[in-house]
Amino acid sequence: MPEPLKIRRLVVCVALGLAAWPSLAGTAAMPGTGRAAVSPVTSSFNLERDREPIIPLDGSWRFHPGDDPDGTRGWASPNFDDSDWTLLRSDRSWSGQGYPAMSGFAWYRFDIQQAAGQGPVSLLLAPIETSYEVYVDGKLAGTAGQMPPSLAPFGMFQFHEFPLTGAQTHTPLSTAQTIHVALRVWHSKIWAGYIGGGPSRSGSQAGATRLIDAEMTHRRNLQRFIFVDSYSYSIVAALVGLTIFGLFCFRPREREYLWFAILLISAAMDQALTIVYNVYAILPVPVYDFLDGSLTALNQAAGLAFFSIVLRARRGRIWTICLALAIVNPIFNVLYWPGWLSVPTSAALSLLCILPSSVWVLAILLRRAVGRDPDAILLLIPTVLYHGVFFVLNIALLLSQGGWIRIPDILEEPLPLPPFTIHWQILVDLVFLIALLAFLIRRFTMARQGEERFTGQLEAARQVQQVLLPEAIPEMASFSVDCIYRPAEVVGGDFFQILHRTEGDLLIVVGDVAGKGLAAAMMVSVLVGAIRAEVEHTSDPVTLLSSLNERMLGRSESGVTTCLCARLSTNGELSIASAGHLPPYLNGRELTTPGAFPLGIVGNQTYERIALQLNPGDRLTFVSDGVVEAQNKFGELLGFDRIQAISMRPAAEIADAASRFGQIDDITVVTIEFRRSAFELSPQLAVQAAEA
Numbered sequence: 001m002p003e004p005l006k007i008r009r010l011v012v013c014v015a016l017g018l019a020a021w022p023s024l025a026g027t028a029a030m031p032g033t034g035r036a037a038v039s040p041v042t043s044s045f046n047l048e049r050d051r052e053p054i055i056p057l058d059g060s061w062r063f064h065p066g067d068d069p070d071g072t073r074g075w076a077s078p079n080f081d082d083s084d085w086t087l088l089r090s091d092r093s094w095s096g097q098g099y100p101a102m103s104g105f106a107w108y109r110f111d112i113q114q115a116a117g118q119g120p121v122s123l124l125l126a127p128i129e130t131s132y133e134v135y136v137d138g139k140l141a142g143t144a145g146q147m148p149p150s151l152a153p154f155g156m157f158q159f160h161e162f163p164l165t166g167a168q169t170h171t172p173l174s175t176a177q178t179i180h181v182a183l184r185v186w187h188s189k190i191w192a193g194y195i196g197g198g199p200s201r202s203g204s205q206a207g208a209t210r211l212i213d214a215e216m217t218h219r220r221n222l223q224r225f226i227f228v229d230s231y232s233y234s235i236v237a238a239l240v241g242l243t244i245f246g247l248f249c250f251r252p253r254e255r256e257y258l259w260f261a262i263l264l265i266s267a268a269m270d271q272a273l274t275i276v277y278n279v280y281a282i283l284p285v286p287v288y289d290f291l292d293g294s295l296t297a298l299n300q301a302a303g304l305a306f307f308s309i310v311l312r313a314r315r316g317r318i319w320t321i322c323l324a325l326a327i328v329n330p331i332f333n334v335l336y337w338p339g340w341l342s343v344p345t346s347a348a349l350s351l352l353c354i355l356p357s358s359v360w361v362l363a364i365l366l367r368r369a370v371g372r373d374p375d376a377i378l379l380l381i382p383t384v385l386y387h388g389v390f391f392v393l394n395i396a397l398l399l400s401q402g403g404w405i406r407i408p409d410i411l412e413e414p415l416p417l418p419p420f421t422i423h424w425q426i427l428v429d430l431v432f433l434i435a436l437l438a439f440l441i442r443r444f445t446m447a448r449q450g451e452e453r454f455t456g457q458l459e460a461a462r463q464v465q466q467v468l469l470p471e472a473i474p475e476m477a478s479f480s481v482d483c484i485y486r487p488a489e490v491v492g493g494d495f496f497q498i499l500h501r502t503e504g505d506l507l508i509v510v511g512d513v514a515g516k517g518l519a520a521a522m523m524v525s526v527l528v529g530a531i532r533a534e535v536e537h538t539s540d541p542v543t544l545l546s547s548l549n550e551r552m553l554g555r556s557e558s559g560v561t562t563c564l565c566a567r568l569s570t571n572g573e574l575s576i577a578s579a580g581h582l583p584p585y586l587n588g589r590e591l592t593t594p595g596a597f598p599l600g601i602v603g604n605q606t607y608e609r610i611a612l613q614l615n616p617g618d619r620l621t622f623v624s625d626g627v628v629e630a631q632n633k634f635g636e637l638l639g640f641d642r643i644q645a646i647s648m649r650p651a652a653e654i655a656d657a658a659s660r661f662g663q664i665d666d667i668t669v670v671t672i673e674f675r676r677s678a679f680e681l682s683p684q685l686a687v688q689a690a691e692a
Helices: 003-025 209-226 228-250 256-280 285-310 317-327 329-333 343-370 374-401 424-468 518-534 541-552 639-646 651-662 683-691
Strands: 027-029 036-038 054-056 060-065 086-089 104-114 121-125 131-136 139-144 160-163 177-187 205-208 415-417 420-422 479-486 494-500 506-513 561-568 573-579 610-613 619-623 667-674
Touching: 054 209, 104 121, 121 131, 121 177, 121 209, 131 160, 139 160, 160 209, 205 209, 209 228, 209 256, 209 420, 228 256, 228 420, 228 424, 256 285, 256 424, 285 317, 285 329, 285 343, 317 329, 317 343, 329 343, 343 374, 374 424, 479 494, 479 651, 494 518, 494 667, 506 518, 506 667, 518 541, 518 561, 541 561, 541 573, 561 619, 619 651, 639 651, 651 667
Parallel strands: none
Antiparallel strands: 027 036, 054 205, 060 086, 060 104, 104 177, 121 160, 121 205, 131 139, 131 177, 415 420, 479 667, 494 506, 506 561, 561 573, 573 610, 619 667
């Protein structure tokens, strides 16, 4: 290689090395890799110099029981000498530090050193379970709850934020300063025996306002997180309850759906009330206690009604007493507030009001379960858990209020259910809800199967009834017959028979079995069979009614049966006998028939006969009481006058008029027009009549 070229390459390498020297000076080879490592100077953090401006206040605060004697809030002054005040821990109540069951006022004081260069700072105080005022450098900075004479504090479980600096919002301080903080706390004597006064937990902090704001947001989110199970359950229970209520609207006779809906909706409202009280703190304590007791009472009353229906239990005197005690529960739930009772006594009386209804439900369930009732077996364990956990929690709270025990952590702390938690009461509420839904689904399925079977039976009865009741009347020379039958349901209790005798006479039987539906239809089948059997032996109306009356003796449990028999001969002679049925109309005029008992009421009943002579063109109209008793939406009946006015019309028109007016019972209309005597007929028609 030529010498000048070597020299030029050497100069370039030296220049590149000098250019890279600053960056290489800040790196070091990583052992075993040969790679350059970043200088620790650029990634170094100093816990002393680079800390965020926020400090915990869990430590010793100056404490003094009682209130400022001169009422000028001199104890809040930054110049006040508190050196002789007692030192108490800020993360424990004063009740556990030498001042048990102390109520009334007490003061806390502490100082915060603010460094130079810091911007605005704020104070975050852990929950104090009554009311208090915060003073900063002798001036009122804010309050939580309501001070006396008000006895209704709220916001007992909330963190609260207060400003520690005022006008110098974002202007850094030129010098360090001391901030003097004083708390004036009021603790109600109502619960001083079991709730400690003053701060009772850790978490109080002071620092830059932006950091305290972030911590306050974190605390609020954590509070919501703790009650996410209550929130979820309230939504689920409310939706299921409204769905069940909708089912009740479609099936109003099945009131178990109504009470189950009320049970679920009241439980959902109670959980929503718990969220409003604990998370949002917008209800005073006595208002919350009364509403909570009222919803519990409604829940217990709905449970009593629900289980008495589904378990077919008699609502006797004991049931009524249990219901009454559950209803008065809210009163005892708040009697401690005006000081008439102590808190444990009020809680005990409230619990005793609820206990009988729970015991009644569990006793009925156990009795039915022992008797192998599948419904009771399905509901027994979930119901025991539902009521059992409720009473365990409330008895533990009662004993804690009396100062006898401390509530075990296992009852207070929610169970882990990643990514959330769930409280014991919510867990058993969900189990109870699932069990009740399974029960109602099973019950609804069985009811539908029963309805399908009943529908099949009704259809079979309808087909039988269609066979028994005449659909088409053969054309007859001497008579023009028109009839129509419209049951109020699939099958009905009206019946009629148009029977053409061998001698040319016409036998008409019209009747009505009280009631509608399958029972009435079955009785109609019996009657029609009896009529067809009897007419083999007689066509006399009086004899026929007497025979039917004897057959019906002892069969009138479902209601009375009216009947009218009429025989119309080919020469126009009409013979009528009635067993309590509506009289027929002749040419638009109501005939008068002798009164008599319906069939099957009295044995050896004697029926009277009326006889008339019809002329060609005369028209007879027979109706059932479903025509006369057609009723409109105002409760007005169609009535006899209107029926008489239209009695000369065809049977279909009369039935249509009754249906349009408002059908509530079976409708039967039979019309017969007498044409001419058989002796007046042409020879051809006379032969046809004889053959018929």
